[in-house]
Amino acid sequence: MSELMDAYWAAPPLARTMTTAIVITSVSVYLLGWLSPFWIGFHEERLFRFPPEIWRLVTNFFVSEPKIGIIMDPWFVYDYLKQVEVANPKFSAKEDVLWYLITVGSFIIFINRAIIGSGGFFLNGLIMALCYTATQDQRGTRAGFFFFTVPAQTIPYCMIAMSFLMRPWIIPMQISGIVAAHLHDFLWRIWPEFGGGPRLLATPKFVSYLVQTPAALNRGYGTAFRPGAGSGTGTGRTTGASTGSVLPDSWRTRGTGRRLGGD
Template sequence: MEVVQSWPPVTRVLVVATVVLSVLIHSHMISAQPWVFYADYVFQMPPKIPEIWRVLSAFCITGSGLGIILDAYFLYTYSSTLELHSPRFREHGSYFVYMAFLMGMITFSGGYLLGGAALMKALVVGLAYTFSQDNPDSNVTMFILTFPAKYLPYALLAISAVSGGYSSAFIELTGLVSAHLYDFLTRIWPTFGGGRNLVPTPSFVQNWFRPRGGTAEARSYGQFIRPSSQEPPTANTSGWNSGRGPGRRLGGEY
């Protein structure tokens, strides 16, 4: 539990929910039917209750068997790396907004339009795409192959096409498209198009992730809160503090 508590908050909640729900489903303790995405159930009208929780739970269902471990590991690796180290997420709560954007776009395109029921792998492909944009020249290892990180999301899609068929790969492709759209709206358009960031972090979300107490100090990567009676702690730019020293970037290995 101490190790889990040290994870950044968005990653922690998502990975724990994924492991718990997936274990319960694949051990046949509960049925998967109430948790996968079905648009007819999500948008059903009164007197029936819209089952809106499916929008979130569909991202917390892994493959069976070894997939429970591997899918959760991939999710943790790329999510925690981005949440802790990506220069994209300098504002408090900006990583939360990024994840909400990805999930919303994947739900619409991969779930509603293409009929995907379990959407976690599409989310992993989206996270891998953003990771590859941040670290294009670093090497990653997938099983026995080592290659530049810029090819990582395409390698994941190729594996999915071979193991799950092209229909699964098309659903997972929506994760890459969603992550690229986020990159365009928040970085490419403001930088090269002269526009503004079209996916800003609302002030109330920033307040959710802003540490309480202490004094704010400016840094080259953003801002962190220094407690008044302690040594300066390590904090990422979304406002999460592990209290475990300087930390380091996670490796790109699978």
């Protein structure tokens, strides 16, 4: 038991916290009946009443699909968020990853409510956004997706193809996740580096304060550094590529190339 707890606390803090929140909330909703979805789903009108129910901006991302989704959705979140948190060259600090979650989550809510006009729970969109962000810098590598081997950056589109066969109703939300992740990449990296503009999504100081204050988030877990950034004295943690997995997590190796956006 102690080894299991040690492994749990050694996991990247944001991935660990997000996954735990999804598991606890989903089990409370589907298996135990302790929590009603009505009180945690996103409803605009509930944000403007007194007192405002602002927790809905966050808790709507904590409910998985029922049945097998209680297992698979937290796993996807943990796997992709861990890759973003510890090995993605875009983010040099964990507060950047937290700001990524805040901004991408906001984009997903806006796209679904203002444009698509549906949705009260947006975890499927967030999973797709994390998948897109985790795989787009892995161009040139191959990844296992169930019984197939495909280019790593095509994994999000393979997931949409699978949804077309099994759960077509979530495809619009999945697409919103890809759009949100691509928009974040454009404003965070592409426009400043290749367009010569300012970084429009620079991490605010209050986010750094939020990350540095809780003791639970101050655990060492490895930090990724962009090539050429900083003094070069830090070392990031990366993982080697694995093979033979039937889930779309069979990649870990990436190059350091840059892209101009798009696929």
